[in-house]
Amino acid sequence: xxxxxxxxxxxxxxxxxxxxxxxxxxxxxxxxxxxxxxxxxxxxxxxxxxxxxxxxxxxxxxxxxxxxxxxxxxxxxxxxxxxxxxxxxxxxxxxxxxxxxxxxxxxxxxxxxxxxxxxxxxxxxxxxxxxxxxxxxxxxxxxxxxxxxxxxxxxxxxxxxxxxxxxxxxxxxxxxxxxxxxxxxxxxxxxxxxxxxxxxxxxxxxxxxxxxxxxxxxxxxxxxxxxxxxxxxxxxxxxxxxxxxxxxxxxxxxxxxxxxxxxxxxxxxxxxxxxxxxxxxx
Numbered sequence: 001x002x003x004x005x006x007x008x009x010x011x012x013x014x015x016x017x018x019x020x021x022x023x024x025x026x027x028x029x030x031x032x033x034x035x036x037x038x039x040x041x042x043x044x045x046x047x048x049x050x051x052x053x054x055x056x057x058x059x060x061x062x063x064x065x066x067x068x069x070x071x072x073x074x075x076x077x078x079x080x081x082x083x084x085x086x087x088x089x090x091x092x093x094x095x096x097x098x099x100x101x102x103x104x105x106x107x108x109x110x111x112x113x114x115x116x117x118x119x120x121x122x123x124x125x126x127x128x129x130x131x132x133x134x135x136x137x138x139x140x141x142x143x144x145x146x147x148x149x150x151x152x153x154x155x156x157x158x159x160x161x162x163x164x165x166x167x168x169x170x171x172x173x174x175x176x177x178x179x180x181x182x183x184x185x186x187x188x189x190x191x192x193x194x195x196x197x198x199x200x201x202x203x204x205x206x207x208x209x210x211x212x213x214x215x216x217x218x219x220x221x222x223x224x225x226x227x228x229x230x231x232x233x234x235x236x237x238x239x240x241x242x243x244x245x246x247x248x249x250x251x252x253x254x255x256x257x258x259x260x261x262x263x264x265x266x267x268x269x270x271x272x273x274x275x276x277x278x279x280x281x282x
Contacts, residue, residue, distance in 0.1 A: 013037060013038055013039045013058070014038050014039065014087040014088070015038070015039040015040075015041065015084050015085065015086045015087055015088075015133075016030075016033050016038050016039065016040055016041070016086070016087065016088040016089075016090060017040075017041040017042075017043075017079075017086050017088070017089045017090065017128065018030050018033075018040065018041070018042045018043070018090050018091075018092055019043050019064070019066065019089075019090070019091040019092060019093050019121065019124060020043060020044070020045070020091070020092040020093045020094075021040070021042025021043060021044060021050075021053065021061065021092070022042075022043075022044035022045065022046065022047070022048055022050065023092045023093075023094070023190070023191075024188075024190035024191050025092045025142070025185070025188065025190055025222075025225070026042065026092035027050065027051050027053065028222045028226075029090065029092070029222075029225070029226055029229070030042050030053055030059070031051065031053065032222075032223075032226045034053075034056050034058055034059060037058070038058070039058050039059075039084065040053075040056070040058060040059045040060070041059075041060050041062065041079065041082070041084075041086070042059065042060070042061050042062070043061075043062055043063070043064035043066075043075060044061060044062075044063060044064070045063070045064070045065045045066075047061075047063075060082065062075050062078050062079065063075065064124070066093060066116065066120040066121060066123065066124055067112070067115065067116050067120050069123075072123055072124055072127060073127075075124075076124075076127045076128065079128065079131065080131065084131070085131060085132060085133040085134075086128065086131060086132055086133060086137065087133045087136070087137055087138070088137070088138045088139075088140065088233055089125060089128060089132075089137070089138070089139045089140070090139075090140045090229075091121045091124075091125075091140070091141050091142065092142060093116065093117070093120075093121050094117060094142065094157070095113055095116050095117060095157065095195070096154065096157050096195040096196070096199075097109070097113060097157075097195050097198065097199045098110060098113060098156065098199055098200070099153050099154055099195070099196060099199040099202045099203075099206055100153055100199070100200070100201055100202070100203075101152075101153055101155075102155050104201065105156070110155075110156045111156075113156035113157060113160065114156050114159065114160045115160075116160075117156065117157055117160030117161060117164075118160035118161070118163040118164050118167075119160075119163075121141065121164065122164075122167060125139060129178075132177070132178060134177045135177070136177070136179070136237075137177065137178045137179070138178070138179050138180075138181075138232075138233045138240075139168075139171070139178060139179070139180045139181075140180075140181060140182065140183060140229065140232075140233070141161075141164045141165075141168065141181075141182040141183070142161075142182065142183055142184075142185055143161035143162070143164045143165050143182035143183070143184060143244060144161065144183075144184030144185050144186060144246075145157075145158055145161065145184065146158035146159070146161065146162060147162065147165065147184070147244060147273070152203075152205075152206070153202070153203055153206050161182075162273070164182055165182050165244045165273055166273050167180075168180040168181055168182050168241075168242050168243070168244070169242035169272055169273070171242075172237070172241035172242035173242065176237075179237045179240050179241040180241060180242060181232065181240045181241060181242065181243045181244070181245065182243075182244045182245070183225075183228075183229065183232070183244075183245045183246075183247065184244065184245065184246040184247065184248070184249075185220055185225055185247050186219065186220040186246070186247045186248035187213050187218070187219045187220060187248075188219060188220050188222070188225070196210045220247050220248065224247065224252075225247060227252075228245075228247055228252040231252060231257065232245060232252075235261055236261075236265070238264075238265050238268075239261045239264040239265050240264070242272055243264065243270070243271040243272060244271055244272065244273070245271060250271075
């Protein structure tokens, strides 16, 4: 059900869709987009606390459980009725569980995590694709961790995110009017980390590691995430398309980011999944 109708919501502004706007990251980014005068379509699975997003005239909150085909189809029908073209499609969907080694996982739980962290998100992107703004639309996934190392006891979450990273490359190659890329956000202090305490038989090491992160003052700030995301969305397709960016490791501040764009355009393999040391003895 569309929660709110207002004449203030119109097609003259840019439109951003945030899948899982009910997540901590989704809510924060949603509020920032709204402050910048952008239309926001946000999906939620359970309505919960929306920090007054539901009261904003430039916002629509639509129910969508991406793991349920019927729910996805209902959402797509509701979006179609809005008669809008989206400019940015951002997925904030993520489920850390199960947090166990592969052979200690219930396989169905492991498989469900793989689905929701990758394929289910792609189903929604597939359905929304016809409603894109064909002049420079962007599709952005969050896909951090595991690209250069192994995240212990998180194989479902990590492998699913790596799939999204590779799918960005496929989709970006196949579609000339849309840029697809992913962002590794680094460690953000959000409620998703509470899943460490909700999982069954989570190792003490994983719990201590999470607690240490939550206690530290280090980590990525939401404001930096938003400014970096906006900057990336302003870049040409040849610089961002098919790439996996890292908020922790990449230069998104100052003059270095202009050099980054130049290097990305020059090297089409940069920031993409590739075998390490491909040039050994060449």
